[in-house]
Amino acid sequence: MITISNVHKIFNKGKANQITAVNGISLDIADEEFLVIVGSNGSGKTTLLNLIAGTILPGEGTISINGREVTTLPDYKRSEWIARVFQNPLSGTAPDLSILDNFRLAALRTRPKGLAIGVNDAFKKQVREKIATLGMGLEDKIEQPMGTLSGGQRQALTLLMSVMDSCKVLLLDEPTAALDPRSADVVMRTADSLIRDFKLTAVLITHNLKDAFTYGTRIIQMSEGLIINDLNGEKKALLKQNDLFDWFA
Ligand SMILES: Nc1ncnc2c1ncn2[C@@H]1O[C@H](COP(=O)(O)OP(=O)(O)OP(=O)(O)O)[C@@H](O)[C@H]1O
Numbered sequence: 062m063i064t065i066s067n068v069h070k071i072f073n074k075g076k077a078n079q080i081t082a083v084n085g086i087s088l089d090i091a092d093e094e095f096l097v098i099v100g101s102n103g104s105g106k107t108t109l110l111n112l113i114a115g116t117i118l119p120g121e122g123t124i125s126i127n128g129r130e131v132t133t134l135p136d137y138k139r140s141e142w143i144a145r146v147f148q149n150p151l152s153g154t155a156p157d158l159s160i161l162d163n164f165r166l167a168a169l170r171t172r173p174k175g176l177a178i179g180v181n182d183a184f185k186k187q188v189r190e191k192i193a194t195l196g197m198g199l200e201d202k203i204e205q206p207m208g209t210l211s212g213g214q215r216q217a218l219t220l221l222m223s224v225m226d227s228c229k230v231l232l233l234d235e236p237t238a239a240l241d242p243r244s245a246d247v248v249m250r251t252a253d254s255l256i257r258d259f260k261l262t263a264v265l266i267t268h269n270l271k272d273a274f275t276y277g278t279r280i281i282q283m284s285e286g287l288i289i290n291d292l293n294g295e296k297k298a299l300l301k302q303n304d305l306f307d308w309f310a
Pocket residue numbers: 072073080081082100101102103104105106107108109
């Protein structure tokens with residue numbers, strides 16, 4: 062469970078260019094909930110995700126994850142629970158390293174310092190099997206540098222790497238924005254099945270209203286740093302794609 066209580070974030074406080082990006086948001090995100098966030102440019106979506114991740118800290122309010130208050134805990138100390146996939150497929154991986162080495166690095170992410178993970182046959186087999194589940198044929202290319210893959214292939218692998226450790230919360234910040242429609246579709250379907258299989262709590266920011274309609278168990282709309290619509294469960298299921306377009310009218 063993620064509990065956000067009366068959180069504010071003001072940038073450039075006291076200056077002429079002061080901006081209130083998040084204006085007193087309270088939000089409970091239940092375990093295994095898949096929350097979709099929509100909203101126009103500048104409405105505060107990424108700021109809210111950054112606050113959950115700990116990349117930025119709130120000026121007011123509190124944030125708890127699994128009952129532990131993390132309000133002032135920096136992002137690297139939250140990485141035990143939180144994984145994140147960004148818009149740019151280049152940001153989640155090391156391009157010069159092989160797929161296998163990228164998985165090794167990812168596996169080390171949440172291990173105690175000094176604990177090595179050897180690239181032995183068992184690890185290779187485990188990585189191959191995981192990659193095979195993507196159905197992209199990448200399991201035969203694990204010695205290939207990550208940088209030689211397409212954006213869609215890299216995003217799918219980034220997703221897989223992010224859920225292979227103990228992470229329980231997956232934050233997706235427009236993960237398909239840089240992809241062609243076919244690759245975007247593969248990445249979204251991959252994300253959806255990983256979220257279900259690994260029983261993750263997930264937050265997706267998207268400008269794609271078809272994805273917002275198709276995926277997730279709850280949808281919120283943000284405007285000017287506030288939540289102005291919030292539908293979960295049955296109400297989300299009853300939502301029509303045109304209703305979503307109306308939110309932006
Ligand atoms: N580090 C920062 N310094 C100053 N202003 C910022 C900073 N980060 C965000 N902002 C401002 O806060 C507001 C909310 O930005 P945010 O990126 O959260 O919006 P968003 O809803 O994610 O937008 P988009 O859909 O365009 O990605 C914007 O006005 C933005 O310019």
